[in-house]
Amino acid sequence: MIGFIILVTFIGIITIAFASIIQTKLSDAIILFMGVGLGTVVLFFIFKAPDVALTEAVIGAGISSLIFLMALKHLGEKA
Amino acid sequence: MFEYFNQPEVIKTIVTIGSMALFFVGLFGLLTQKHIIKIFISIAIMEVSLFLLFIGLMYEQSFLAPILQNPDANFTNMNDPIPHAMILTAIVIGMAVLALGVSFAIEYYKLTGKTNIDEMNEMRH
Amino acid sequence: MSFKRDVPTSTMSGFALSAVLVLTFLNILLQNIPSKINTAGDALLQLNASQGVANAVTTVVVYFRGFDTLGEIAVLFIAALGIGLMLSKNKHCDIKAESNFMLQTASRLLFPIIMLFGIYVMVYGHLSPGGGFQGGVIVASAVLLLLISHKDFEVPHSVIVMLETFAGVSYVLIGLIGLLVLDKFLGNFLPNDISNMGLLMSGGIIPIIYIIVGIKVGSEMSIIVQNLLKRSENV
Numbered sequence: 001m002i003g004f005i006i007l008v009t010f011i012g013i014i015t016i017a018f019a020s021i022i023q024t025k026l027s028d029a030i031i032l033f034m035g036v037g038l039g040t041v042v043l044f045f046i047f048k049a050p051d052v053a054l055t056e057a058v059i060g061a062g063i064s065s066l067i068f069l070m071a072l073k074h075l076g077e078k079a
Numbered sequence: 080m081f082e083y084f085n086q087p088e089v090i091k092t093i094v095t096i097g098s099m100a101l102f103f104v105g106l107f108g109l110l111t112q113k114h115i116i117k118i119f120i121s122i123a124i125m126e127v128s129l130f131l132l133f134i135g136l137m138y139e140q141s142f143l144a145p146i147l148q149n150p151d152a153n154f155t156n157m158n159d160p161i162p163h164a165m166i167l168t169a170i171v172i173g174m175a176v177l178a179l180g181v182s183f184a185i186e187y188y189k190l191t192g193k194t195n196i197d198e199m200n201e202m203r204h
Numbered sequence: 205m206s207f208k209r210d211v212p213t214s215t216m217s218g219f220a221l222s223a224v225l226v227l228t229f230l231n232i233l234l235q236n237i238p239s240k241i242n243t244a245g246d247a248l249l250q251l252n253a254s255q256g257v258a259n260a261v262t263t264v265v266v267y268f269r270g271f272d273t274l275g276e277i278a279v280l281f282i283a284a285l286g287i288g289l290m291l292s293k294n295k296h297c298d299i300k301a302e303s304n305f306m307l308q309t310a311s312r313l314l315f316p317i318i319m320l321f322g323i324y325v326m327v328y329g330h331l332s333p334g335g336g337f338q339g340g341v342i343v344a345s346a347v348l349l350l351l352i353s354h355k356d357f358e359v360p361h362s363v364i365v366m367l368e369t370f371a372g373v374s375y376v377l378i379g380l381i382g383l384l385v386l387d388k389f390l391g392n393f394l395p396n397d398i399s400n401m402g403l404l405m406s407g408g409i410i411p412i413i414y415i416i417v418g419i420k421v422g423s424e425m426s427i428i429v430q431n432l433l434k435r436s437e438n439v
Contacts, residue, residue: 003084010097017124021108047138050333051261058341059174067178070432074185145260159245160260168276175283182287
């Protein structure tokens with residue numbers, strides 16, 4: 001059962017990552033990148049690594065996405 | 080059918096092929112996209128794939144997390160703490176480098192107003 | 205779709221060639237993985253009992269690999285320095301209007317709770333998953349909440365500079381004291397026997413160093429976030 005969950009989560013992460021780089025608007029790309037971060041937090045929790053999951057949740061899906069949103073505010077919507 | 084996926088060789092194969100596929104998705108984005116922020120997003124996706132490879136290759140189903148619960152248990156049959164420490168450092172440093180790169184892109188846009196990398200050719204004359 | 209553009213043939217052929225090479229390498233790698241690998245991690249797990257700390261990852265990050273943590277703090281400092289150098293001409297806050305009344309009241313209620321949670325994760329880093337880096341970034345996100353909801357709030361410059369300097373200097377001072385007492389840089393000179401495992405005061409200098417790391421990371425992330433939120437004068 002665990003192996004099947006790992007397989008489904010990997011397929012989800014790869015689909016969301018591919019959808020994130022072929023968007024035409026910049027705000028959609030950043031939101032889908034946050035989805036990639038969420039998927040990796042779930043995978044780190046399944047692999048029994050709680051410290052790494054907490055760090056990736058706070059930094060990857062928090063501060064790193066915030067930095068991209070600041071860039072979106074200064075640069076505009078793919079103008 | 081679900082018991083076929085629980086063998087350790089199958090799980091290691093899934094982890095390796097999945098993280099390498101994610102790496103190649105990021106590489107494809109790095110080579111073909113033209114907006115500077117999308118190039119940074121592709122670099123971040125490539126870094127995430129390598130973290131998954133490191134932690135996933137050390138996974139056995141009978142392991143516990145490397146934290147004790149009561150003082151008289153011993154540290155046997157636990158997960159490996161050295162890759163966790165390395166990946167902690169790598170995540171923080173990746174974020175710091177990304178922040179510096181994005182601040183350069185913002186300042187360049189304020190100076191010249193370009194975000195397409197085909198038009199950034201001031202050094203090409 | 206936005207990827208149907210003229211990509212040169214050499215790029216795509218190089219991409220396909222690298223994919224073939226990596227898959228060949230992975231095939232050879234996957235056939236030779238033994239089922240139980242004896243690594244250095246097992247030896248470090250046995251050595252962890254001599255320090256009396258319940259979280260094995262904390263011991264590896266702070267004690268067995270403490271010098272790498274010192275280098276990582278230096279890298280964070282250089283990144284914050286670079287961002288401050290590039291974006292420090294911006295003086296005005298970018299928020300043009302007064303924010304909503306609900307947002308102001310809710311942020312004043314939430315700010316101490318998030319700050320308390322960040323300090324809890326920082327202090328209890330050696331007993332449960334957490335530590336200096338995670339707690340520091342949570343504290344920085346509490347400061348960000350205040351920066352968004354109030355128009356004329358600024359992180360006080362002298363306080364942040366003093367916190368960051370104190371944290372950076374005391375890390376090196378603790379290492380030098382360990383060198384004087386035990387002939388080992390960053391040695392553990394406070395009492396750390398195994399009978400205290402699971403209590404808050406255990407493990408010697410390991411919780412003290414993690415709190416210092418948390419203070420430094422929190423203040424640097426606050427500076428980075430504040431610099432990114434401003435805008436220049438003539439835009």
